Amino acid sequence: MNILLAKKKGKDLLFYLLVVVLAIIFISPFMVMVLTAFKTNSDAFTIPVKLLPREWVLDNFPAAFAAIPYFKYMGNTIFITAMSVVGQLLVTPLVAYSLSKIHWKGADIISGLVMATMMIPITVTMVPLYKIYSKLGLTNTYVPLILPTFFGKAFYIVIVRQFFSGVPDSLIEAARIDGANHFICYGKIAMPLCKPVLTTIGIYAFLDAWSDYLYPLIFITRPEKYTLSLGLQQYMSEYSVDWARLMAAALVFVLPVVICFAIFQKNFVEGIATSGLKA
Amino acid sequence: MKVKKTKQERKDFLYGLLFASPWILGFLAFSVYPLLSSLYYSFTEFNAVTAPKWVGLENFIDVFRDPLVWKSLRNTLFMAFVSTPINLMVALLLACIVVRNFKGRGFVRTAFFLPSVIPMVAATMVWIWMFDPTYGYINNVLALFGISGPSWLLDARFTKWALVLMGTWNTGTTMLVCMAALQSVPQSYYESAEIDGAGVVKRFFYVTLPCVAHVIVYQAILSIINAFQYFQQVYIIVTANAGVKGGSAAGGPENSILMYPLYIFHNAFTYLKMGKASAMAWLLFLVVAVLTVVMTKVTKKVTEDAGGE
Numbered sequence: 001m002n003i004l005l006a007k008k009k010g011k012d013l014l015f016y017l018l019v020v021v022l023a024i025i026f027i028s029p030f031m032v033m034v035l036t037a038f039k040t041n042s043d044a045f046t047i048p049v050k051l052l053p054r055e056w057v058l059d060n061f062p063a064a065f066a067a068i069p070y071f072k073y074m075g076n077t078i079f080i081t082a083m084s085v086v087g088q089l090l091v092t093p094l095v096a097y098s099l100s101k102i103h104w105k106g107a108d109i110i111s112g113l114v115m116a117t118m119m120i121p122i123t124v125t126m127v128p129l130y131k132i133y134s135k136l137g138l139t140n141t142y143v144p145l146i147l148p149t150f151f152g153k154a155f156y157i158v159i160v161r162q163f164f165s166g167v168p169d170s171l172i173e174a175a176r177i178d179g180a181n182h183f184i185c186y187g188k189i190a191m192p193l194c195k196p197v198l199t200t201i202g203i204y205a206f207l208d209a210w211s212d213y214l215y216p217l218i219f220i221t222r223p224e225k226y227t228l229s230l231g232l233q234q235y236m237s238e239y240s241v242d243w244a245r246l247m248a249a250a251l252v253f254v255l256p257v258v259i260c261f262a263i264f265q266k267n268f269v270e271g272i273a274t275s276g277l278k279a
Numbered sequence: 280m281k282v283k284k285t286k287q288e289r290k291d292f293l294y295g296l297l298f299a300s301p302w303i304l305g306f307l308a309f310s311v312y313p314l315l316s317s318l319y320y321s322f323t324e325f326n327a328v329t330a331p332k333w334v335g336l337e338n339f340i341d342v343f344r345d346p347l348v349w350k351s352l353r354n355t356l357f358m359a360f361v362s363t364p365i366n367l368m369v370a371l372l373l374a375c376i377v378v379r380n381f382k383g384r385g386f387v388r389t390a391f392f393l394p395s396v397i398p399m400v401a402a403t404m405v406w407i408w409m410f411d412p413t414y415g416y417i418n419n420v421l422a423l424f425g426i427s428g429p430s431w432l433l434d435a436r437f438t439k440w441a442l443v444l445m446g447t448w449n450t451g452t453t454m455l456v457c458m459a460a461l462q463s464v465p466q467s468y469y470e471s472a473e474i475d476g477a478g479v480v481k482r483f484f485y486v487t488l489p490c491v492a493h494v495i496v497y498q499a500i501l502s503i504i505n506a507f508q509y510f511q512q513v514y515i516i517v518t519a520n521a522g523v524k525g526g527s528a529a530g531g532p533e534n535s536i537l538m539y540p541l542y543i544f545h546n547a548f549t550y551l552k553m554g555k556a557s558a559m560a561w562l563l564f565l566v567v568a569v570l571t572v573v574m575t576k577v578t579k580k581v582t583e584d585a586g587g588e
Contacts, residue, residue, distance in 0.1 A: 019376055019383075023390040029405045029448060030393060032416055036408065049419040095302040104288075104295030114302065117310050119571045121508050123543045124560040125313035127320060127553050134327060151305020182294040211398030213511055218548070229400045236404075236519045243408050250401040261396045265389060268396075272455045 033254070036247040037061075044244050060248035064235075067245060070252075072224065073231040077210060080145050080227060084209035085202055087149030088156055092201050095152045096160035097190050101172055102182060111161070118154045126218055133219060144219040145212070149205070156201045159271050163197040164190065200267040207257055228253050314564070321558035326551035338558035347534065347542060348559065354439065355539040359506035362443045367499055370450040374457035375483075395451030403515040406445050407432060432516060435533040442536060445512065453498050460494040461487065493581040500574035504567055510540040517541070539563060 036044055037060055039053040046054075064070065098104075099111050133144045172185045180188070213229045220226060223234075232253065235246040261268065296303075321338055323331035342348050377388045394402065409416045410431035418428030431441040468486050477485060488495075513536045517529040530537025530545075540563070547556035 015381070019381075019387055022373070022376070023387050026448065027390045027393060028416070029402060029409065030397065032409055033401070033405045045414055047413070049414055049416065051416075091301045094298050098295045098298030102291055102295040102298060104292045106292070107295055107299075110299055110303065113306060116571070117306060119504060119567055120310055120314065121540070121560065121563055121567055123508070123510070123540045124317050124557075124564045125310065126544075127547050127557055127560070128313035128316040129309070130547075131316075131327065131553075148305065148309055150301065151309065152302040157302065182298070186298070207396065207398075211400070213398075213400050213515075217514075229398060232400055232404065233515070233518060241519075243414075246404060247408070250404055254397055254401045257396055257398060258393070261393070262389075265392075268392075269388075269455055272452055 030254075030258075033247050033251055036244055037251045039244050041242050041244040060244045061252070063242075064245045064249040064252075068231050068234045068249075069224070070228075070231070070249065073226050073228045076142075076225065077227045077229070080142050080212075081206055081209040083142070083146045084149040085205045087146065087151075088153060088205040089198060089202055091150055091152040092156045092160050093191065093194055093198060094186070095157050096164055097182075097186050099157070100161045100164035101167070101169070101185075101190065114154045114157050118158075122214060130218055139219050140222045140225050142225075145209075145215050149209070153205075153208075156204060160194060160197055160201060163194055167193055196267070197271075199264065200271040203260060203264050203267055204271065206260065210257060317557045317564075318561055320554055321561050322554075324552075324554045326553055331554070334554065338555045341555055342558050342562070347530070347537065348539075350534055351530070351537045351539040351542040354535065354537055355507060355509065357439055358442065358446075358509050358538065359503045361439075362446045363499065363502040363506055365443060366446050366450050366502060367453065367495065369447045370453035370498075371457050371495070373450065373454040374461055375487075377454070378458050378461045391454055392451035394448040399511050400515060402448075403445075403512050404519070406441075407516060407519050410441055432520065433532055435531070435535040438531050438535045442512065453502070456494060456498060457491065460491040464490040493578055496581050497574060497578045500570060500577065504570050504574070507563060507567055507570075508540055509538050510544065513538050513541050514544065 035051065035053060038056050038058070040055060040057050040059070043050075043054050095114075099107050099114070129144065130139070133139050138144060167190070171189055175185050175189060176182075211229060212227070216227045216230045220230060226234075232246070232250060235241060235249060320331055322333060322335060324334045324337070325331035373391050377384060377391065412418055412428065412430040412433065415431075417431070421428040429437045431437050464487060468490070469482060472482050472486050513531065516536065517531055520529060520531065530541065539559070543556050543559045543563070546552045546559065
């Protein structure tokens, strides 16, 4: 009996060892970013490379903010992100409600198309979109980045539709028999119910817009219009990269995302788990 | 009564259409229109300035004759069929860990998922720094074990493996989906298997795997589709190597990380051969479309074989 117990303990220990090693490996890129941001640049380039800074410094942050128009880029990013979140939150539940709670011919077809659009490679659509936006004089504005968010994104619609399918039809039927039309049902019944899932969508929209790289890359070429994701590249345009400064800049860029993730982790996990399984 | 029902139906149809109209309009403007005009452009020659000029199949012939197209296709296939299975196995391993009940589970799950939320630009830059042959952490950690690491992103023999390594950090989303699937396996299955004397390994292969097979197949095909669109990381690495944005026709050392979508991007916006880029893009679209159809079919079949859902 004692041997069995010891064996189990040994197994547990092995399991914990594996888990700890894996966890360290997985957070190491983030830790490297944080630790490098507090090193002096010469420290980062001294052999032997030390994990911890030999001397903790804060100089990289002001230096990074001065090297490029950091706060201007951050302002641009905040503006685009805020507009995107508003757009997605306005439209996503509306479409999801139509596909799940209004029983109409076409709901199934549209649902299928929503799923299908998720697979369209951006490389196919980028040339025509670029052409039309440049014809309209809208490149180097934020219209190409913000406008699509006001038409609903497939992934979010799927998540909210999934949520709505858990809401009993009888709730809405009852209200309709009492003479309420779909606008009233939507505003008075569906919207209040889907607050938690809207939080999830809001977070996704925030993260997507904040981190977006491809759309700004295609549509924004004038440096004063850059978002932070594009601006970070400017630290690399010199012959030798000041990694400590770049990591400081990247850390400030990443921090809102990490904080948001820490606070809303539950929404994240649920959103992905439900959408991925049933998709 | 019958008349009233149709009236109701018609009303619902209008409401449904109205509520869904933003998405339908967006679909026409941001998906259908670009898809069709991209198809048209693929038969024309044009850059951003001049008007498209019809050239028939010339772009497609050019695509098939361009050795870099084939090179980029091989690179992309490497990502799809080497990187993808590795990522899936890592994701499944992580999911098997976080699905268990142990102290600190929440923290571990956060640690596993964290790399997937960090914006790609920032994460890729950290990786470039970690891959630095002399001052990077990876080679310095390897040195502790007496291994002298390669020049990861500068040596054509290792660039793709560096991408594979990077990719394993980004398996958080797949891990969560697998975790949800694992949780849906009824506990009673495990119990009866245990009574029958099945060990951990046997239980994994005879109980767990069949129960989550449909999810894994779905994720596998989805990952392959994503691999065909693998672009941003290599673009960032390539421009970091080259210095200025779009400054070079780069595909990494010996074009070893010139992925197919990266080559499309270069053709469109660096060389301004937008017709050729459209032809390449449409070929990619066809591949992805076929894979998507296969994905839905296979998932349906696997789900039915597993007893349906």
